[in-house]
Amino acid sequence: MSSSRILVLNSGSSSVKYQLLDMADSSRLAMGLVERIGEETSRLKHTPLTGDGAERERTGPIADHEAALKAVAEELAADGLGLDSPELAAIGHRVVHGGLKFTEPTVIDDAVLAEIERLVPVAPLHNPANITGIRTARALRPDLPQVAVFDTAFHTTMPESAARYAIDVATADEHRVRRYGFHGTSHAYVSRATAKLLGKAPEDVNVIVLHLGNGASASAVRGGKCVDTSMGLTPLEGLVMGTRSGDLDPAVIFHLARVGGLSIDEIDTLLNKKSGLIGLCGDNDMREIRRRIDEGDEQARLAFDIYIHRLKKYIGGYYAVLGRVDAIAFTAGVGENAAPVREAAVAGLEELGLAVDGDLNGVRSDEPRLISPEYARVKVAVVPTDEELEIATQTYALAALAGKNS
Ligand SMILES: Nc1ncnc2c1ncn2[C@@H]1O[C@H](COP(=O)(O)OP(=O)(O)O)[C@@H](O)[C@H]1O
Numbered sequence: 001m002s003s004s005r006i007l008v009l010n011s012g013s014s015s016v017k018y019q020l021l022d023m024a025d026s027s028r029l030a031m032g033l034v035e036r037i038g039e040e041t042s043r044l045k046h047t048p049l050t051g052d053g054a055e056r057e058r059t060g061p062i063a064d065h066e067a068a069l070k071a072v073a074e075e076l077a078a079d080g081l082g083l084d085s086p087e088l089a090a091i092g093h094r095v096v097h098g099g100l101k102f103t104e105p106t107v108i109d110d111a112v113l114a115e116i117e118r119l120v121p122v123a124p125l126h127n128p129a130n131i132t133g134i135r136t137a138r139a140l141r142p143d144l145p146q147v148a149v150f151d152t153a154f155h156t157t158m159p160e161s162a163a164r165y166a167i168d169v170a171t172a173d174e175h176r177v178r179r180y181g182f183h184g185t186s187h188a189y190v191s192r193a194t195a196k197l198l199g200k201a202p203e204d205v206n207v208i209v210l211h212l213g214n215g216a217s218a219s220a221v222r223g224g225k226c227v228d229t230s231m232g233l234t235p236l237e238g239l240v241m242g243t244r245s246g247d248l249d250p251a252v253i254f255h256l257a258r259v260g261g262l263s264i265d266e267i268d269t270l271l272n273k274k275s276g277l278i279g280l281c282g283d284n285d286m287r288e289i290r291r292r293i294d295e296g297d298e299q300a301r302l303a304f305d306i307y308i309h310r311l312k313k314y315i316g317g318y319y320a321v322l323g324r325v326d327a328i329a330f331t332a333g334v335g336e337n338a339a340p341v342r343e344a345a346v347a348g349l350e351e352l353g354l355a356v357d358g359d360l361n362g363v364r365s366d367e368p369r370l371i372s373p374e375y376a377r378v379k380v381a382v383v384p385t386d387e388e389l390e391i392a393t394q395t396y397a398l399a400a401l402a403g404k405n406s
Pocket residue numbers: 212213214215242284285286287332333334337338
């Protein structure tokens with residue numbers, strides 16, 4: 001394989017994030033985002049990173065993921081980086097749900113695609129978009145290896161005691177109801193980067209990773225392997241998120257159906273899209289919530305407090321699961337940028353050896369860094385995640401192998 005370029009596609013329910021990387025030196029050639037797919041106000045933002053090309057924007061309706069990918073292909077072609085380029089070695093796809101079968105990145109053939117389709121009922125917001133991304137990319141470049149990198153893969157090391165729900169075993173097994181966990185590419189990347197920051201090998205380090213984006217999840221990583229994570233059968237369980245409720249008493253669902261008269265689909269939409277921060281205060285962007293708090297807005301304050309309370313419960317819980325914790329790592333949009341979230345999440349945990357230094361916490365940087373004071377027994381770190389680089393790295397390795405074997 002002489003070519004070394006990898007296109008990474010991260011298709012979300014209403015968005016596509018993409019990056020073109022050259023794995024010869026892990027440099028980025030272009031990146032972008034298509035948002036609000038299926039709405040009248042779709043937007044494509046394309047950033048060429050070679051030469052002096054400026055950022056470009058397209059607005060107006062983009063009907064579906066297929067149209068979105070075709071628009072992305074056009075933007076790349078306009079920079080001389082089109083999908084028809086012989087330099088392109090492979091396309092890497094983030095696939096959210098890989099069930100139990102996929103524990104490693106996988107070259108996509110018809111059987112793999114069929115298995116990803118079979119998992120749609122347990123990732124209804126995510127897998128359909130991933131599938132369209134794969135189909136469209138395959139149609140554009142049928143000759144290239146297409147690689148799936150699964151959000152669930154890193155979590156397949158969870159012991160049964162963490163992965164099983166306490167429900168009837170036969171029913172659970174029949175319907176494959178268990179905890180799978182998500183954001184695994186990020187948890188794997190960040191736990192490794194945290195070990196590096198501490199100057200240790202991943203095998204020697206226990207880390208709690210807090211991936212706080214729009215979707216949010218925590219994981220307990222012992223010696224480089226995931227032993228527990230907060231998302232479950234679907235990405236709805238666990239932390240309070242931008243629009244998802246996270247943990248609740250399952251009887252809330254029966255109550256809303258029987259007493260509230262809501263349909264199952266309405267409850268699904270309520271918990272996935274109208275809950276979490278947006279449900280609590282009408283905003284899901286932590287910047288806006290902090291701004292409102294600074295103006296004395298009580299509703300925003302309560303939403304923030306509920307978010308932090310849940311986060312603290314997971315920090316404490318995973319501390320107990322791991323027994324010894326070397327570091328806590330904050331990552332993703334909120335974790336990397338929101339100093340008040342980091343400060344509040346760790347406040348009062350000095351007895352556990354945890355503390356945040358106010359000055360270090362206030363520093364803005366794109367580099368992995370420690371924000372705990374020298375004396376803290378457990379280090380607190382901010383470690384920017386890079387799911388696209390991780391997907392590209394894994395895709396490139398697998399494509400090279402596939403090339404050798406063909
Ligand atoms: N400067 C910032 N301060 C506080 N929060 C931020 C900042 N920048 C981004 N965020 C938060 O990060 C979120 C997006 O995180 P991201 O990891 O990109 O999410 P996703 O990949 O799930 O779309 C935004 O909704 C916002 O709440």
